[in-house]
Amino acid sequence: MAQQTQAAYYTEFGGIGKIQVGPLDLPEVGEGEVRVRVKAAGINPVDYIVREGHFQQVVPNAFPAVPGWDVAGIVEECGHGASRLPEGSEVYGYVRRPVVQHGTFAEHIVVPECYLALRPQRLSWQAAGGLPLAGLTAYQSVIVAGGLKAGETVLILGASGGVGGTAIQLAKNVGATVTAVASGQNADYMKELGADFTIDYKAGPVAEAVQKVAPQGVDLLFDAVSGDTLSQSLSALKPTGRLISVLNDGKALKLPASVHFAHVMAQPSVPGLNHLRELADAGKLAVPIAATFSLADTKKAFEQIESKHTTGKVVIVP
Numbered sequence: 001m002a003q004q005t006q007a008a009y010y011t012e013f014g015g016i017g018k019i020q021v022g023p024l025d026l027p028e029v030g031e032g033e034v035r036v037r038v039k040a041a042g043i044n045p046v047d048y049i050v051r052e053g054h055f056q057q058v059v060p061n062a063f064p065a066v067p068g069w070d071v072a073g074i075v076e077e078c079g080h081g082a083s084r085l086p087e088g089s090e091v092y093g094y095v096r097r098p099v100v101q102h103g104t105f106a107e108h109i110v111v112p113e114c115y116l117a118l119r120p121q122r123l124s125w126q127a128a129g130g131l132p133l134a135g136l137t138a139y140q141s142v143i144v145a146g147g148l149k150a151g152e153t154v155l156i157l158g159a160s161g162g163v164g165g166t167a168i169q170l171a172k173n174v175g176a177t178v179t180a181v182a183s184g185q186n187a188d189y190m191k192e193l194g195a196d197f198t199i200d201y202k203a204g205p206v207a208e209a210v211q212k213v214a215p216q217g218v219d220l221l222f223d224a225v226s227g228d229t230l231s232q233s234l235s236a237l238k239p240t241g242r243l244i245s246v247l248n249d250g251k252a253l254k255l256p257a258s259v260h261f262a263h264v265m266a267q268p269s270v271p272g273l274n275h276l277r278e279l280a281d282a283g284k285l286a287v288p289i290a291a292t293f294s295l296a297d298t299k300k301a302f303e304q305i306e307s308k309h310t311t312g313k314v315v316i317v318p
């Protein structure tokens with residue numbers, strides 16, 4: 001008989017009400033795979049986008065579907081060929097698989113070892129479980145695609161969320177000057193993460209506020225919000241600046257040809273996870289936790305992330 005695990009899952013696309021929690025069969029541990037005892041699993045906006053069926057064109061789904069792409073946990077069995085992370089290894093990963101079915105909101109998961117890296121020891125389990133997706137997104141956007149360097153200026157939209165909060169810290173680590181945009185109530189939070197200046201997107205056009213702190217314009221605009229806030233911010237970019245968005249494909253933005261644009265879709269990456277671990281273990285990267293929920297309360301975790309106003313990371317602790 002197959003081994004079972006407690007898991008959150010849904011059997012058809014839809015709203016939060018589709019989430020159930022109960023026992024599911026665990027797959028056999030196959031070639032190159034490991035079984036992990038999940039200690040913490042971060043929830044991300046993509047988890048409700050997938051649950052609502054809006055991601056089917058990009059990644060196919062199979063039911064019952066366990067949501068969740070972030071994980072931190074302990075390797076408890078290694079399949080044939082999985083030898084990099086032996087039994088007992090404390091690991092974390094961004095597990096975006098080719099088919100959405102075996103996600104991370106469960107007590108145990110079976111996962112290809114290639115998604116996992118050793119976890120940051122200086123972070124709590126909750127913080128480690130909340131870092132992979134948001135951390136890799138910020139790193140691949142601001143540092144890799146955006147090429148941010150010491151002495152440059154960056155404007156970060158959505159800077160109090162999981163992605164934006166990590167982006168502030170990565171930008172400060174390379175020696176950039178950071179202007180962070182979120183609601184006014186999060187100004188102190190963004191400053192604690194390292195922001196030099198903060199802007200309340202509800203207080204007026206963002207570019208006018210940027211003009212006061214970066215009169216020459218910014219070298220890099222990192223967009224984790226899109227919509228009106230992005231439209232209002234475009235004129236804050238230097239004529240030869242770079243715009244990196246994790247939401248907008250750039251087609252409707254009518255950018256000058258001199259502006260470099262890229263849309264980033266975060267990719268699973270062990271080297272990227274290793275880099276984030278080194279920063280965290282050096283005390284240069286924190287993961288503030290907004291809330292933790294038990295597996296039984298997975299619906300509440302979805303309610304929080306679907307508010308679109310989470311400060312820090314929401315994490316499920318099975």
Ligand SMILES: NC(=O)c1ccc[n+]([C@@H]2O[C@H](COP(=O)([O-])OP(=O)(O)OC[C@H]3O[C@@H](n4cnc5c(N)ncnc54)[C@H](OP(=O)(O)O)[C@@H]3O)[C@@H](O)[C@H]2O)c1
Pocket residue numbers: 044045046133134137157158159160161162163164181182183184186201224225229246247264265266305308309310311312
């Ligand atoms: N392409 C990719 O690979 C990728 C990867 C990760 C995330 N994403 C996307 O990136 C976005 C952010 O993800 P996340 O995990 O950071 O979300 P999150 O943790 O829910 O954070 C959202 C943040 O956006 C802020 N915000 C809301 N409306 C805003 C506005 N008009 N202007 C400025 N800030 C605003 C909120 O701050 P206040 O509460 O202060 O309003 C909140 O802190 C999501 O839409 C997600 O789907 C894409």
